[in-house]
Amino acid sequence: MSVMIGGLHSIVVASSIVFLLAFATMVFRKKDKNSFEPKDKHVYITGGSQGTGLALAKLLAERGAHVTIVARSVDKLKAAQLEISACKSNEEQIIRYESADLCVPDLAADAMKRAEQEMKKKVDYVFMCAGSARPGFFASASPADLEKEMQTDYFTAAYTAHAAVQSFLTHSSPASCRLVFVSSVCGLMGLPGYAAYCGAKFAVRGLAEALRMELLMYGIKVHIYFPGTIYSPGLEEENKTKPQLTKDIEGADEGVTPAKAAAILVRGVEKEHYSISSDFTGDLIRTMTKGAPPANNAFMDGLYSCIAWIAMPIWRMGADAKAVNEGKRLKKAN
Numbered sequence: 254m255s256v257m258i259g260g261l262h263s264i265v266v267a268s269s270i271v272f273l274l275a276f277a278t279m280v281f282r283k284k285d286k287n288s289f290e291p292k293d294k295h296v297y298i299t300g301g302s303q304g305t306g307l308a309l310a311k312l313l314a315e316r317g318a319h320v321t322i323v324a325r326s327v328d329k330l331k332a333a334q335l336e337i338s339a340c341k342s343n344e345e346q347i348i349r350y351e352s353a354d355l356c357v358p359d360l361a362a363d364a365m366k367r368a369e370q371e372m373k374k375k376v377d378y379v380f381m382c383a384g385s386a387r388p389g390f391f392a393s394a395s396p397a398d399l400e401k402e403m404q405t406d407y408f409t410a411a412y413t414a415h416a417a418v419q420s421f422l423t424h425s426s427p428a429s430c431r432l433v434f435v436s437s438v439c440g441l442m443g444l445p446g447y448a449a450y451c452g453a454k455f456a457v458r459g460l461a462e463a464l465r466m467e468l469l470m471y472g473i474k475v476h477i478y479f480p481g482t483i484y485s486p487g488l489e490e491e492n493k494t495k496p497q498l499t500k501d502i503e504g505a506d507e508g509v510t511p512a513k514a515a516a517i518l519v520r521g522v523e524k525e526h527y528s529i530s531s532d533f534t535g536d537l538i539r540t541m542t543k544g545a546p547p548a549n550n551a552f553m554d555g556l557y558s559c560i561a562w563i564a565m566p567i568w569r570m571g572a573d574a575k576a577v578n579e580g581k582r583l584k585k586a587n
């Protein structure tokens with residue numbers, strides 16, 4: 254009996270010490286001087302003229318950032334500039350735009366140089382939101398379609414990231430700089446109708462993952478967001494040509510507004526998560542396909558991946574059956 258009480262006593266003492274230590278580190282933790290703080294920073298957002306990029310620009314303007322948005326259409330950029338300016342938290346903030354086709358390497362590099370000259374400030378945080386999907390079945394895609402998707406989704410990010418790293422290395426504090434990529438659930442798992450897009454978004458993931466480790470050399474932080482459906486103007490456009498099979502399969506995902514997507518992204522960056530997802534389904538897919546990068550929370554990520562280990566094959570049986578049935582339906586129709 255006394256041995257049992259003694260054992261219980263040591264467990265209580267040991268767990269109290271652990272609890273106190275955890276509490277003390279929480280209370281007395283020094284704020285990282287390079288923690289995410291948009292106020293007075295130069296935030297550069299590709300694809301900032303609409304959808305997620307625009308929502309992000311508005312959110313960071315509210316938080317006191319100087320913002321440069323980059324896209325091709327000047328009309329959309331001008332309208333977005335007004336919207337973002339209305340969100341400023343102080344008069345000193347500068348909100349600018351640069352028009353550039355970011356899949357051309359020189360134009361991507363020049364846009365960033367001009368942004369820095371005009372803002373008279375080097376870029377601090379670079380968010381790569383530019384991109385869009387042109388869904389369709391692989392069999393009816395042309396080689397040009399495949400290339401286009403790689404240009405729009407991979408090279409826009411790769412060239413801007415490249416220009417950003419050149420700039421960060423001459424920044425007064427490279428360790429306060431961040432690169433934030435936007436991939437997609439389609440950068441974690443393949444889905445029918447998105448073959449070309451999946452290839453490009455998986456490529457973004459490979460780039461981000463290599464840079465996460467490589468840029469540790471300079472203390473530069475890298476993040477990547479893998480959203481599911483976002484109700485953006487881009488989604489409305491792609492839905493016009495999206496195969497019914499793709500619509501049926503992605504219907505399982507509830508989706509978020511651009512404002513919600515932007516808030517989730519910023520929260521993830523603030524929490525220093527390398528890999529960010531929108532919701533529970535996103536967490537299951539993200540953790541199941543995690544690979545080498547760090548977990549956001551070792552315990553929760555492990556738990557999510559256990560759930561996905563069971564849920565994914567069940568979900569896949571249904572999805573595969575949809576593809577088989579669509580094949581049968583098309584055969585009958587022809």
Ligand SMILES: NC(=O)C1=CN([C@@H]2O[C@H](COP(=O)(O)OP(=O)(O)OC[C@H]3O[C@@H](n4cnc5c(N)ncnc54)[C@H](OP(=O)(O)O)[C@@H]3O)[C@@H](O)[C@H]2O)C=CC1
Nearest residue numbers: 300302303304305324325326355383384437482483485487
């Ligand atoms: N909407 C969704 O369901 C999902 C979207 N995503 C990804 O999130 C990101 C944002 O998507 P979303 O919110 O839908 O945005 P939109 O598709 O609504 O907007 C795309 C933005 O990117 C710009 N852009 C596209 N191509 C280029 C280019 N070559 N050079 C410069 N700018 C370009 C567009 O402007 P312009 O055309 O004038 O150049 C626009 O500002 C994208 O990378 C997308 O792939 C990921 C998962 C789901």
Ligand SMILES: CCCCCCCCCCCCCCCC(=O)[C@@H](N)CO
Nearest residue numbers: 386437438481482503506537564565568
């Ligand atoms: C545990 C397992 C459950 C698995 C459920 C999987 C459901 C699939 C959801 C797909 C969501 C859409 C992807 C993003 C699309 C996209 O990037 C384009 N719309 C770009 O504009």
